[in-house]
Amino acid sequence: MIADNFIYCKPETKKDAVKAYEKLKKESNKVFYYGGGSEIITMARAGSNVPDAVIDIKGIPECNVLELKNDVLIIGGAVSLNDINESKLFPLLGTAGARIADHTNQCRITVGGNICGTIIYRETVLPLLLTDAKVSIYGPGRRRTLPLNEIFHERIKLDQGEFIYQIKVKKEMTETPFIHVKKTANEKIDYPLVTVCVTQYKGRLRMAFSGICSYPFRSTDIEEVINNPEISVGDKLNLIHNLLPEPPLTDYEGSGKYRIFVMKNIIEKILERYHNNAKIL
Amino acid sequence: MLKFYDNLTVINLDVNGELRSVTVRPSDILLDVLREQLGLTGAKPGCKNGDCGTCTVLLDGMPVKSCLTLAIETIGHKILTIEGLGGMGSHTQIQEAFVEYNAFQCGYCTSGFLMVCHALINNKPEADEYEIEKWLESNICRCTSYQEIRSAVESVLKNQPKYV
Numbered sequence: 001m002i003a004d005n006f007i008y009c010k011p012e013t014k015k016d017a018v019k020a021y022e023k024l025k026k027e028s029n030k031v032f033y034y035g036g037g038s039e040i041i042t043m044a045r046a047g048s049n050v051p052d053a054v055i056d057i058k059g060i061p062e063c064n065v066l067e068l069k070n071d072v073l074i075i076g077g078a079v080s081l082n083d084i085n086e087s088k089l090f091p092l093l094g095t096a097g098a099r100i101a102d103h104t105n106q107c108r109i110t111v112g113g114n115i116c117g118t119i120i121y122r123e124t125v126l127p128l129l130l131t132d133a134k135v136s137i138y139g140p141g142r143r144r145t146l147p148l149n150e151i152f153h154e155r156i157k158l159d160q161g162e163f164i165y166q167i168k169v170k171k172e173m174t175e176t177p178f179i180h181v182k183k184t185a186n187e188k189i190d191y192p193l194v195t196v197c198v199t200q201y202k203g204r205l206r207m208a209f210s211g212i213c214s215y216p217f218r219s220t221d222i223e224e225v226i227n228n229p230e231i232s233v234g235d236k237l238n239l240i241h242n243l244l245p246e247p248p249l250t251d252y253e254g255s256g257k258y259r260i261f262v263m264k265n266i267i268e269k270i271l272e273r274y275h276n277n278a279k280i281l
Numbered sequence: 282m283l284k285f286y287d288n289l290t291v292i293n294l295d296v297n298g299e300l301r302s303v304t305v306r307p308s309d310i311l312l313d314v315l316r317e318q319l320g321l322t323g324a325k326p327g328c329k330n331g332d333c334g335t336c337t338v339l340l341d342g343m344p345v346k347s348c349l350t351l352a353i354e355t356i357g358h359k360i361l362t363i364e365g366l367g368g369m370g371s372h373t374q375i376q377e378a379f380v381e382y383n384a385f386q387c388g389y390c391t392s393g394f395l396m397v398c399h400a401l402i403n404n405k406p407e408a409d410e411y412e413i414e415k416w417l418e419s420n421i422c423r424c425t426s427y428q429e430i431r432s433a434v435e436s437v438l439k440n441q442p443k444y445v
Contacts, residue, residue, distance in 0.1 A: 001313055007287045008307035008353050016283050024285075038331055038349045041310065045329065054307075056354055082343075104344040104397065104419035105331055189418060 002044045007053035008034075013060060014138045014165055020055050021161045022140060028052030033163040035078050035113030038105060049118065063112070063165050071171040077112025077164040081124070084111060090174040092127040096197065099123065099182045102189050112164045116156055119191075122216050123182070125152060126197035126208035129218040131173035136166040154215040176201045181266045183211075185253040193254050194262045198270055205274065207267075212259050213246050226271070233271050237264045292356055296321070297365025305352045312336045312347035315362060323363030323392040327421075334420030337393035338362045344400045344419065363392035366399060374440065375399055378433035386424035394420050398434050408438060 007024060011017040017033070024031045032040055034054040043049040057063045063078035066087055073089055081097030084090060085106070097106060100114065100123050114124040115135075127133075128148050136145045139162030148167075151157050156164070176199045184190040192211035199206045204227045208218040221243040225236050241248070241260045248256030286307045293300045296319060303318045312329075315321040315338070324347050327333035331349040338347045339361040367373045375398045378384070385391045394417070401408055401416040408416070413434055422430065 002308040002310065005288065005306045005308045007285055008351065009283060009285045010354070011283055020283055020285075034354075037351060037354065041349050041351065042330060044308065045310075058354070098415070101331070102334075102419040103415050104334060104337060104346055105349070107343045108345055108349065 002041065002050075003047065004044065004050045006044070006051045008056065009053075010056040010059045014062060014143075017055055017057055017060060017163065018138065018140050018161055024053040024055070025161065031055065033057050033112075033116075035110035036080065036105075036108035037113075038101070038109055039113065039117045039119060043118070057112070057163060057165070058110075060165065065166065068171060073169045073171055073174050075111055075167045075169070077166060078110045081106040081109050081111065081114070090127070090131075090169060092131070092174070092176075092178040092180060092197070092199065093124060095178075095180045096123050096127050096195075099180070099195075111167065115152075115164060116158070120214055120216075121191055121195070121210045122155075123192065123195055123210050125216045126195065126210055126218070127178075127180075127199075128167060128169070129208045129216075130178075130197060130199045130206045131169050131176065133173075134168045135164050136168065137162050138165050139163070149218070154217075173201070179270055181270075183262050183266065191253065194259055194266065196263065196266045196270070200274075209263070211253075212248050212263050213244055214249050217245055219243060219245065226267070233268065233275065236271065237268055240264070240267065286353055290353075292353060294352065294355055294360060295358065296360045297362060298359075303352065307351065307353050309352045310348055311338070311345075311350040311352045311355055311360070314352040315347060315360075321362050321364050325389055325392060327389075327393075332421070333390070333393075334397065335390045335393040337396045337420065339396055339400055342400060342403060344397045344416075361396070363395055366395065373399060374437045375402060375433065378436050379430070382429045382433040382436065384426055384429040384433040385422075386426055390420060390422045390424075394422065394430055398430070398437075401434065402437055406438065413438075 009020050011020050030051045031053045032051045034056045058078045063076040065074050065076040066079050085094035085098045111124050133148045134145050135148050179198045182195040183193045185193045194212050195210040197208045207222055210216040222240050225239050248259045250256040289304055291304050303314050324338050325335040327335035329348045331346045336347045337344050341358050405412050
């Protein structure tokens with residue numbers, strides 16, 4: 001049971017969603033867009049971050065799109081992780097989503113919710129950062145589409161009243177060879193100790209991480225080192241932990257030192273394979 | 282016309298093939314509404330945090346954890362609970378297989394597992410070991426009947442397409 005009550009509405013258009021937001025925001029403080037609801041319900045039940053109102057975006061047709069159009073994959077913000085995985089349209093995103101929570105929850109968790117949620121791991125962001133995904137955002141008075149890399153720094157930077165209604169990825173990018181490794185401290189279904197996501201595009205490796213720091217990130221600094229043929233694998237491994245955007249996370253799942261150890265171990269195995277075959281797969 | 286639900290409201294839910302009227306607050310979770318208003322106590326409260334799966338019901342044929350679903354967002358969708366599985370005096374093959382393979386001990390998790398298994402068999406009749414494991418990982422059985430549950434599912438999948 002959720003002790004507190006909140007207002008609920010389910011608009012059928014983007015415009016109505018924003019209208020609802022503006023109306024509710026005048027009367028209430030915390031107005032959240034609502035996708036699968038797992039995080040909002042969990043937080044509300046615990047009495048932390050209880051919304052005053054939620055706007056369910058699952059009734060908006062554009063938010064439920066999952067299709068290839070003119071060689072661009074369009075994924076609605078309210079599409080579930082399970083639907084993305086089952087579609088096989090974007091294997092890397094499908095694989096990443098299939099390691100978030102469990103299968104039943106993946107039928108509810110939406111890609112937009114995972115990107116915008118408050119849980120720090122946001123593992124669907126990794127494939128999207130590596131494949132130059134663009135996000136289409138709708139909000140009061142404007143609609144904009146821009147690269148996720150430009151708007152995601154530690155977390156998605158949305159203006160008040162905005163929500164992600166679609167994600168767009170070039171088909172070519174959805175087909176890049178990839179490796180996705182998620183290590184957890186104990187159970188298979190858990191938050192990541194370290195998740196490493198690697199793609200190979202135009203002969204270069206791209207890398208993004210979750211769990212190692214307090215937010216997911218793609219590191220071009222690490223990529224520079226990893227792709228430098230003049231640096232040995234051993235030296236690469238010694239260099240990369242100095243290139244993290246912040247000190248590694250220490251919490252109940254593992255210390256920062258342990259996370260670094262696990263991260264290096266994952267990367268070492270990937271690089272061994274890469275150096276032997278010039279391929280990551 | 283945009284409708285705002287802000288307090289106690291009467292809504293109709295399609296539960297086990299019948300339209301049922303319930304009075305809910307927007308923040309009421311489906312699990313509580315099923316149990317307390319409709320007397321459908323087959324979906325069990327466990328962790329109430331989306332981890333254990335004992336509250337699993339089907340929404341439009343796919344499993345959901347009713348503790349992580351608002352009752353109000355299920356308007357217009359088909360809800361199937363353990364009470365709606367099979368029919369009066371009859372059981373589905375997966376229910377019979379659970380008995381045959383002793384796929385439970387205390388039984389608290391059984392209704393949740395049965396709903397996941399039912400959805401798996403219907404949605405993935407060709408499910409391989411990986412798929413079976415992936416779907417069953419959503420639920421926890423503290424009596425550890427996992428192998429028996431898995432055997433029950435596999436036995437029904439082998440009997441496809443006769444599943445009813």
